[in-house]
Amino acid sequence: MTEWKFTNKEFAQTEEKFLSGHRACAGCGPAIALRLVMKAARGPIIATNSTGCMEVVSTIYPYTAWKIPWIHTAFETAAANAAGIESALKILRKKGRIPDEQVDVVAFSGDGGTFDIGFQGLSGAVERGHDFLYVLYDNEAYMNTGIQRSGGTPHGAWTTTSPAGSVVPGKAEFKKPLADIMVAHNMPYVATASISHWKDMVIKARKGMEVNGPAFLHAFAPCPRGWRSATEKSVEIARLAVETCVFPLWEAEYGKYTLSAPSKTIALKPEKKKPVDVYLKTQGRFRHLFKPENKHVLEEIQNEINRRWQKLLKDCEMN
């Protein structure tokens, strides 16, 4: 597949499909991800959202931030929504009831809707091979309902349902390796992306739309409200996640992993890999980990990041 090539000016001039004026918070990472993905559209496109922040902020009736057809049904249904739309488009096109043109389908869902409640529907839709792009905007907790932990919340993080207590220092479990689980579906295309590396993200989004069959884009998207971080630091924090290998960037076509440039640089020059503390210190949700009694949690986090990074390098045949 040939990679989408464009100049910054050309990209700036692509049509905005997720418009300004929506009600997302200042510094909202997911809103940046949605805007970038929608700007990567190659032609007619239909979008769907699961219930969550992005649905709520973009569509309060009678207003909408969507310049394209868009539908929401429920929380756990982003993939099934896309499956229904794609099936209908295919058959209606065949029957000559709609114009004979490619219409892309993109589904957006947060980590709650993807790691947890919507996982079955996602797995089923991918197994059936529907032609759609699923974008997981991962802000690592149920932010819309008030910062509750999800399967995507990292180890040690404070949330309202994994509070940093005197006995339990935040979330006990590690983040579910969801993108790897999607790769295990042997699907055409899986990629990780971060709002800090916008060009990498839009190229991957376009690729996900162009690929024939299901594509999964795991987009890292900080939430200042839930992460207890400064609103102006969202992009910077996302960049640190890549630089510390908390969230490495890669893609996998039919199970074949390749590191993307920002992470490949670290793989080639390991001294560039920053310690995880640098990333954790930017966010209030990890503040309690810097108390002396929680030192072991910091170590656990660093060890697990190292372990996953080594595994990824092996998957990418870079070790």
Add this chain to the structure above:
Amino acid sequence: MAKVEQKTIPLNGDNAVALAAKQCDVDVVAAYPITPQTIIVEKFSEYVADGEVETAFVCVESEHTAMTCCITASATGARTFTATASAGLALMHEMLGVASGCRTPIVMSVVNRAMSAPINIHCDHSDAMCERDIGWIQIYAENSQEAYDSIIQAFRIAEDLEVTLPTMVGLDGFVLSHTLENVAVLPDEAVKQFVGIRQIPMVTNHEGKLVPFKLDPANPLTIGPLDLQDYYFEHKRQQEESMRKALDVIKQVHDEYAEQSGRSYGNGLVEAYKLEDAEIAAVCMGSTAGTVKTVVDELRANGIKAGLLRIRAFRPLPVEDIVSNLSGKKAVAVMDRACSFGGNGGPLFHEIRHAVYDLPDKPKLVNRIYGLGGRDIPPTMIDCIYKELQKIAETGEIERTVQFVGLRE
């Protein structure tokens, strides 16, 4: 329109439903297998595999996804069908409200089966009764012929521009779904003409322009938005208005279909059987009506003025028809094949009692709950109910308003 020549073929209820859906040229079927609905999805997959139908068949991983796919396929403009039963319907519950709220005219056959626990695969109406208030039109078939006819009618009703609401057709699990019956089927062409191509309602978009209510890149719409205190209530009111309009549409579609098929079921909403001069009557839904009719015939042969009111459309509830048919009766037994635990009677009883409340000469009303989990319904049991009604009619005394019948007490 003149009556169309028809073939009579042996079909069980499930196969009759699958055939009807096929003849209606459905665009998308998303379904998940569950007993006793399985034959419908199996048969439909065969139609697809043999190229007999031009349908996207989405063999999903759960009923929740089945209903979700139906909703978004329907919102994309596709004629959409699914089928389920019992636990499958319950798993769909969340999405059933989304389907009616998003005004997607999906047609679904519900092969009525008992709810767990204890797990039981046989017939009662407890599955569909749980969905009474979810905004779906509900039609109940007495036999496989009616199941076939009702599916065809359901597409016209659901997709009617005055209605635009999802519609379920109930058929009794095993009693109808798995029992062979001679079913008269219309030629493919006649069905195709009767249902036509799905019409899409027009709505005003944000620019004040009239556009088709569907996901269409040429006319973008935002469907299923967050709808808060300032608009939600009005949208719910519109749903109720459409449900009310469905009363007339169900009758019109039924009458038009009757002209072609030569088959009618009362006025499409209710069917009155030997009711006009009856003094005592039963009210029921589904296949039990067939047995009740036999008992009514026997009672009539013995000079007893018995009758039956079969409710075909449970939602919208045809209150006027219920009132006019039960007015002046001395005693009426509402037969519920479901129980509303702690609700003092079954759901059908509540509906009928509510409907006749304002009648000056309302009948004495009792509720008999029967046949849960597929318990047999012998004519002798129904005969007993009528005998009891006779006694109530004579004395004006009701011993027990709500009673379970045909079980060990």
